[in-house]
Amino acid sequence: MDPVLVIQSLISGVMMGMVYALLGVGFSLTWGVMHVIHISHAVFGLLGAYFAYTLLTLYGVDPVVSAMVSTPLLFIVACAVYQVLIRPLTKAREMVVASMILTFGLAIILENLLVLVWKADPRLLTPSYASESWIIGPFYLQYPHLIGFALSLVGISSLYVFLKKTTTGMAVRAAWQNQEAARLYGVNLFRISMITFALAVSTAGAGGISLALLYSFEPHSHNLWLIYLFLVVIVGGVGNVIGTALAGLIIGVITGLSMAFLPYQWVNLITFGLLMVFLIFRPHGLFGEVG
């Protein structure tokens, strides 16, 4: 094996992994705090990607700027989605199953809307610096990848700081560790759930933009993204932010290496084999459930 190629694919793996991590953290939070397995999570990522694509092709807006605009916009959209669709589910006896079915339907509807508006062709985010790279010795770091990586890192760090340092973030963690106690001390579960859901969806938008800087995307890309999300959350532990971030990196590196050295059809075989192994042997992930 060529060591330069190994290190080069490690680097791509870490970049990819950071993006999976950002998408995964929100998915994991909704799952852990609200008991909602949000199947349309990655579609909101695609929504972010198409938003950035449109602004870029029509007005030349940089994807980073689009991410900063899409985040608050998606936050508001997600609050509405929560109130209209998710909140009524709290009455359902099997919240987890009900939420999966409902958001699966939502994913299909949104995917078809994406096809209607943007057609089914694959798209690529190509900002002006798309073909430039940062070259260090024998290694090269493509600018779009670097920016996607940085965007994800900022997203994850902000979520982490929010959860650890703010009163509302603390209430989110409390609600997921013991709902009844959180309610006893004044936490309004509906409000906390809405904020959690909206944060997850809005960071998914930024994650989608980051991912679109790395790969091309099309309206059904979210299906594959979703499977990666399950993988990241199951390896990292439901609701565990640091664990999810590390799991994203690990999976990114594994995918990066297998992409470089194995025929393409092996890549998914390996990643999803890994998913099975985890479900069987470490269902609570490498790092435990809460963090």
Add this chain to the structure above:
Amino acid sequence: MLEIDGLTVAYGKMTALRDVSMAIRADDMVALLGGNGAGKSTLLNTISGLVQPEKGEIRWQGQSLRGLGPDIICSLGIIQVPEGRKLFPAMTVEENLLMGAYLPAARKVRRQSLDWVYSHMPHLAQRRRQRAGSLSGGEQQMVAIGRALMARPRLLMLDEPSLGLSPRASAEVFAIVSNLNREGMTTIIVSQEVQETLSITSYAYVMENGGIALHGPSAALREDPEIKKSYLGL
């Protein structure tokens, strides 16, 4: 201070409380006794607003609590230390305490409250950065009581605070609770440790099958041989 009048509560078809009435005056320390499944926790949870009653009324300083949620009831100063402690296990001791001061009024004075709690429970101060889930049972109970104090209670309701503790930790819990009451904290305490509880309380209610089977001054209940035998298992 707190009056309960004809309270009836059901979980689905099962009636858990029937026609419960009681009254607690300011500065009182009242015992709530009774066997497993008698309805003690249900009564506290109904007062806290976690469970809504089917019939009857709870009044706090003359004002009805009907339909109010747990956040409003918490902000009125009616604070519960729940059965089984229900800490936030992955959060530190101090974060658990701060969660007690989550609502705005309590949050404003949370620094003073922290000092106050640490002065009552000095060894919590040494453990402030430790994960709550890693503490011993006795220490966890102290955190649970401390968290409640952070909410600035005017009525403190403790649900089996000594359950599962060593005799020493249990004695410590009782000492802290009666000390708080001596400083003027109105308290309801649910406990299976009948003798101990009757000795620190002034009045007691005994529940059976979702209803109040009898009530009276704690000292009188402790003396009455008939009552001791049939209700208190002594």
